[in-house]
Amino acid sequence: MDFAPLLDLLDEAALGALLGALTGAIFGFSAQRSSFCLRAATVEVARREVGPRMAVWLLTFSTAVVWVQAAILAGLFDPSASRVMSITGSWSGAVIGGLMFGIGMVLARGCSGRLLVLASTGNLRSLISGLIFAVVAQMALHGWLAPARSYLAAFWTTPAGQNVDLLAMIGAPAGSGLILGLVTAAFAVFLAIRRQIGWTKLFFAAGVGFAVAVGWIFTFSLAQSAFEPVTVNSLTFSGPSASTLMFLLTEDHALDFEIGLIPGVVFGAFLSALLSRQLKFEGFTHETQMRRSMLGAVLMGFGAMLAGGCAIGAGVTGGSVFAATAWLALFCMWVGAVLTDFLIDQSNASADVVHGLAQTPVTNR
Structure with a gap:
């Protein structure tokens, strides 16, 4: 893809922002319509179900x-030029940050991407949590929390100053990633049909x-055409939230x-909700929910920066190029989320049931 003609009309920075907005709009519109959410998928697994939310997440991935x-x-993108593959990865950051993010997204009832989509449709709870996420992410990137992030990330890093390509590490032949994706997509469609999810x-x-994929191709193509260095990246919400x-x-x-x-995600999600008449103001229902959401947003903000990305940035974007630390971070997000739902939400639900039974008066028959 050649952006040279567009660079005659727009400077590199403006074109980059425009491409980012277009990528974000595609994501926002699609995520709102599909109800894509990693937290929802992990909760299903924690409750020993493989339902529609898992099918949606698996198809997206x-x-x-x-x-x-x-x-x-096809030669439209070279993963070796991407930021996630060209810098030192952190195994310790992936583990610790992934666990923190997984815990946080269950407490906040949504990952950072899902919170942004919901906030765009009028969910004030998600708006507050998203703002806290952005503030903490900025603190972890350049603020007071940056030394702690750097310290934890330096415990265990990838060799040779760059990340590890999982496919290259196991000696997989060319096209193996595509075949794996197609097989997994076929299983996701099969699962979706069994769960009667609409097309x-x-x-x-x-x-x-x-x-x-659009984000990867856009930034890679722009980097090939631009005079100034352009970071080759795609969808992620930790760094962009802090930068915005x-x-x-x-x-x-x-x-x-x-x-x-x-802004592109906000526009796309808002437009989708507007067209489907799903715009609705929602807020916190009680104080406990507020405390949970705020704590979850803090854990996600720091965890995402430590793990090298959020549920989208590491879990899907980094996973799509088989960056080893991204796959490890995604696995740890699943572990943290499943354990949190099991230990907190399911335990509380069981306690409420027991309490309800204890309060039920016994009647003589």
Whole structure:
């Protein structure tokens, strides 16, 4: 994809922001229509179910792998040029940050991407949690929490100053990633049919995965055409949330792909909810929910920066190029989320049932 003609009309920064907005809009619209959510999928697994939410997440993940791996084989994208593959990865950051993020997204009732989508449709709970996530992410990137993040990330890192390609590590032949993605997508479709999920929802679940590939191709193509260095990246919400926050609060108004991404998601999700008449103001129902959401947002903000990305950035975007630390972070997010639901939400639900039975008066028959 050649962006040279567009660079005659727009400077590199403005074009990058425009491409980010377009990628974000595709994600926002598709995520709102498909109800894509990693937390919901992990909760199903924690409760020994493999239901519609798991099918949607699995289809999104697998189609992201399919689209990205197909783009690599077609020469539209080179993963070695991506940021996630060209910098030192952190095994310890993936483990600790992934667990923190998994715990946080269950407490907050949504990962950072899901919170942004819900906030765009009028969910004030998600708006507050998303703002806290962005503040903590910025603190972990350049603020008071940055030394702690760097310390934990330095415990155990990948060799040779770059990340590890899982496919190359096991000596898999070319096209293995695409085949794995297709097989997984076929299973996800089979699961979705058994759970009677409509084809419209499946189409938009695949659209979320498509947005990941679009982001990779856009930034890679722009990097090939631009005179100034361009970071090759795709969908993620930890770094862009922190960058967008500082963009709005300071006089540093430098544009790039990340700055356009967040407004694009907001627009896409809002438009989807508007067209489907799902715009609705919602807030916290009680104080306990507020405390949970705020704590969850803090854990996700720090955890995402430590893990090298959020549920989308590491879990899908990094996973689509088979970055080893991204797959490890995703696994740890699942572990943290499943354990949190089992130990907190299911335990509380059982306690409520027992308490309800104890309060039920005994009647004589």
